[in-house]
Amino acid sequence: TVRMDAGSAGLLVSLLLLLPILWFLAWSSDKKRSRLPPGPAPWPILGNLWQKDVLPLYKHYEKLSSTYGPIFTVWLGLKPVVVLCGYKAVKDALVGHSEEFGGRPQIPLLMQLSKDYGFVSNNEKKWRELRRFTLSTLRDFGMGKNSMSQKVQQEAQHLVELLAKLEGNAFEPMTTFRHAVSNVICSVVFGSRYSYSDVAFLELLNAVGNYVRCSCLWGQRGSEGGVYNTFPSIMDRLPGPHKRVLADCQKLKEHIQEKVQFHQLTLDSSSPRDYIDCFLIRAEKTMYSHQDLIMSVFNLFGAGTVTTSNTLVFFLLMLAKHPHIQAKVQEEIDAVVGPGRAPSTEDKLRMPYTNAVIHELQRFHKSRIENFPRMATRDVLFRGYTIPEGTPVIPVLSSVHSDPTQWENPGKVDPTHFLDEKGEFRKREAFMAFSAGKRMCPGEALARIELFLFLTTLLQSFTFQLATEHSELDLFSLWLQMERRAIPGKFFALPRPVSS
Numbered sequence: 001t002v003r004m005d006a007g008s009a010g011l012l013v014s015l016l017l018l019l020p021i022l023w024f025l026a027w028s029s030d031k032k033r034s035r036l037p038p039g040p041a042p043w044p045i046l047g048n049l050w051q052k053d054v055l056p057l058y059k060h061y062e063k064l065s066s067t068y069g070p071i072f073t074v075w076l077g078l079k080p081v082v083v084l085c086g087y088k089a090v091k092d093a094l095v096g097h098s099e100e101f102g103g104r105p106q107i108p109l110l111m112q113l114s115k116d117y118g119f120v121s122n123n124e125k126k127w128r129e130l131r132r133f134t135l136s137t138l139r140d141f142g143m144g145k146n147s148m149s150q151k152v153q154q155e156a157q158h159l160v161e162l163l164a165k166l167e168g169n170a171f172e173p174m175t176t177f178r179h180a181v182s183n184v185i186c187s188v189v190f191g192s193r194y195s196y197s198d199v200a201f202l203e204l205l206n207a208v209g210n211y212v213r214c215s216c217l218w219g220q221r222g223s224e225g226g227v228y229n230t231f232p233s234i235m236d237r238l239p240g241p242h243k244r245v246l247a248d249c250q251k252l253k254e255h256i257q258e259k260v261q262f263h264q265l266t267l268d269s270s271s272p273r274d275y276i277d278c279f280l281i282r283a284e285k286t287m288y289s290h291q292d293l294i295m296s297v298f299n300l301f302g303a304g305t306v307t308t309s310n311t312l313v314f315f316l317l318m319l320a321k322h323p324h325i326q327a328k329v330q331e332e333i334d335a336v337v338g339p340g341r342a343p344s345t346e347d348k349l350r351m352p353y354t355n356a357v358i359h360e361l362q363r364f365h366k367s368r369i370e371n372f373p374r375m376a377t378r379d380v381l382f383r384g385y386t387i388p389e390g391t392p393v394i395p396v397l398s399s400v401h402s403d404p405t406q407w408e409n410p411g412k413v414d415p416t417h418f419l420d421e422k423g424e425f426r427k428r429e430a431f432m433a434f435s436a437g438k439r440m441c442p443g444e445a446l447a448r449i450e451l452f453l454f455l456t457t458l459l460q461s462f463t464f465q466l467a468t469e470h471s472e473l474d475l476f477s478l479w480l481q482m483e484r485r486a487i488p489g490k491f492f493a494l495p496r497p498v499s500s
Contacts, residue, residue, distance in 0.1 A: 035386040036080055039073035040064065047075030049230055058366060061085050061396045071383055077230040081373065081392045082385075085399040087406045087430045089383070094374070094395055094437035097382065102438035103375035105392040108232035109242065113211070113249050118295025130288070130296060135442055137278045138188060149345045151187045152450050155180050156457035157342065162196055163462060163493040170467035170490040173316060174482070178205050178309040181450060185304040189297055190259055191274035204255055205305065207248035208298075212306045249298070256297045260290060275300070300443075308447050310483060312454055314365050315358075316491055317479055319459075320466045322413055326459065329354050330496070333460050343456035345449055351456075352425040356418035358451055362433040363401045364413050366476055367483065374439060397432050406430035462493040 040054050048054040054064065054074055064072055065085040073080050084090050093101045106122055116122055119130035159180045163171065176196070182205055183193040194201040228235040228242045235242060263276045272278045279293045319326040336350045337343045348355055373392040380387050387393070402410040407417055407430065420426045434441040441447070458464075467490035470478050482489035 036073045036388075036391075037071040037082060037385045038068045039075075039083075040068075042075035045077065047077050047079070047230075049076055049227070057083060057394065057396060058398065061399055062402075065399065071385060079230075079392070081394055082376075082387055084393065084395045087400045087403045090395045090397070090400050090432070091429075091436065093382065093393065094435065094439075097380060098437040100377055100380040100382075101374045101393055103377040103390075104439070105373055105375040105390070107372070108229045109211075109246075112232070112236075113246060113253075114295045114298075115291070117289070117291040118293075118299050120295075120299050121292075126288075126292075129286075130292065131442055133279075133282060134275075134296060134300070137275050138443075138446065140278070148184075148188075148446065149449055149453065151184055152453045153342050153344065153457070155183050155187075155193070156454050158183075158196070159454070160457060160461050163458075164495065166493060168492070170492055172488045172490055173313045174309070174485065174489065175202065175205075177312050177454075178209065178305055180454070181309040181312070182208075182301060182305040184446070184450060185300055187274075189275040189300055191276075203248075204252045207245075207252050208301050209306050210245045211249045212302045252301070253294055253298060256294045257290075259297075260293060303441070304443050304446065308443075308450050310367070311362065311365060311447075311451060313482065313489065314479055315361050315451075315455055316464050317466070317475070317482065317489065318361050318364065318413060320464050320491065321475060323463075323465075325357060325413065325415065326463065329357055329456075330459050330463070333456055337456070337460060339460070343453060343460060345452065347456070348452055352419060352423060353415065354456060355425045355452070356415040358455065359418045359428075359431060359433075360413060360415045362451075363407075363417065363431060365433070366398045366479075372439075395435075397435065400430055400432050403430060458493075461496060463496055465492045465494060466490070467492050 040048055040051065042048050043051065054060055057064075057074075061083065062085075064074075064083070070084065070086045070089040072083050072085075074083060075081070084093050104120070104122060104127075110120065111122075114120065119127060119134055121127050121130070159176070162176065179194070179196055179202065186193050260276055260280075263273075263280060267277060267280055269281050272281060276293065276297065279288075279296070282288070283290070283293065319329070332351050332353050333343065336347050373394045376387045376389055376391045376393060378389045380389075400406070404410050406428070408414065409417070418426055418428060418431075434444040434447070468488075470481075470487070473481065478487075478489075481487045
């Protein structure tokens with residue numbers, strides 16, 4: 001038996017040595033690979049996943065694109081992913097070839113939770129119909145209309161009242177802002193908001209935040225989401241943070257299920273109260289199930305809460321670090337709105353500097369969370385390369401926002417990027433904070449209202465300062481630490497003197 005064991009061990013060692021060689025031979029002779037854009041050589045089996053000079057992309061895309069050009073390939077395990085950098089390549093793909101690059105690859109963590117229900121479904125017909133229904137329903141309940149603006153105004157006032165009670169104490173905005181922004185979604189989806197002291201609801205919000213972070217960290221070295229999405233069948237059998245994330249999300253799905261059941265019992269088809277009512281009425285005429293409704297609500301929470309609230313916290317950080325910009329926005333608020341009433345969306349047209357600052361801070365905003373990938377819907381010849389059908393494609397939007405051919409001062413916060421010579425607001429084609437083309441963010445209209453009304457309402461009442469100095473960190477590193485909660489981003493909200 002000893003001889004047998006030694007023989008088995010020898011065979012195993014030979015196999016382990018042989019596998020990478022076989023893999024490399026198969027990889028290097030793959031015709032599809034030879035037509036893909038160039039990129040860093042992958043390791044056997046793992047691809048570029050653990051190569052610290054390749055991933056995460058937000059750290060390394062500049063170096064990679066300077067080496068390989070604006071289109072390059074990275075490997076997540078055995079799967080190639082095409083990365084697009086710079087305004088021309090991204091616009092050409094998302095706008096010029098919107099159908100060819102209009103697919104979504106399966107994101108395993110998302111599939112594990114959604115089971116392909118809801119409006120992020122990989123079923124093209126279902127995705128189109130539920131997206132259209134969601135947009136029209138949100139519009140009916142005020143997206144872009146006064147009623148939605150009023151909901152945001154009310155929530156912004158709740159936030160002001162909460163900060164006013166601090167009496168000079170520092171506060172950590174991540175949780176508070178997430179709660180405020182999610183309450184806007186709650187009012188549209190559930191027809192009600194939650195108190196800031198509702199601990200159970202805070203836990204649910206935390207679950208959404210962790211889930212969005214995990215499912216979006218697609219191909220990030222060392223992240224639980226990146227590893228899970230690359231090796232899902234192995235990770236499903238192993239313990240780890242991904243199990244906790246999925247279990248927490250299950251609680252939120254159960255919470256939504258309870259809300260749906262209550263809506264079913266109290267439904268009046270002639271007078272829908274909110275998104276859930278509209279879906280239930282529509283579901284009677286279509287094939288969409290309650291699971292589609294639960295996942296659509298879940299995704300509205302994820303999409304409508306985390307990104308917008310994180311962006312608002314980033315705004316505070318940048319304005320605290322650029323007090324002259326903060327003061328200039330406050331001057332415009334004082335001149336246009338005054339102290340006697342709350343800012344409204346109508347004020348935006350008369351506040352070009354504030355509008356420019358919001359756009360500029362969105363342009364400058366970088367995140368660890370990569371844009372959800374696209375996918376080639378057919379074999380496509382793109383800029384000299386053949387990208388096979390089914391290949392994931394990542395447009396790096398921050399590379400568009402830092403493209404020196406499009407921006408005068410890409411590395412600096414400069415509101416004049418969005419102002420003409422007369423000081424009026426001007427649009428820029430290379431502004432893609434909400435992506436571009438077929439898969440643009442469906443919540444763009446709501447997010448724009450929220451960013452403007454929350455920011456102006458807060459700056460009308462307070463001046464924000466960082467409570468703790470982290471002078472050893474550059475601004476971007478400081479933000480990334482705050483975003484992933486590695487350090488608490490603490491701020492002072494200093495009440496502004498009320499002028500008569």
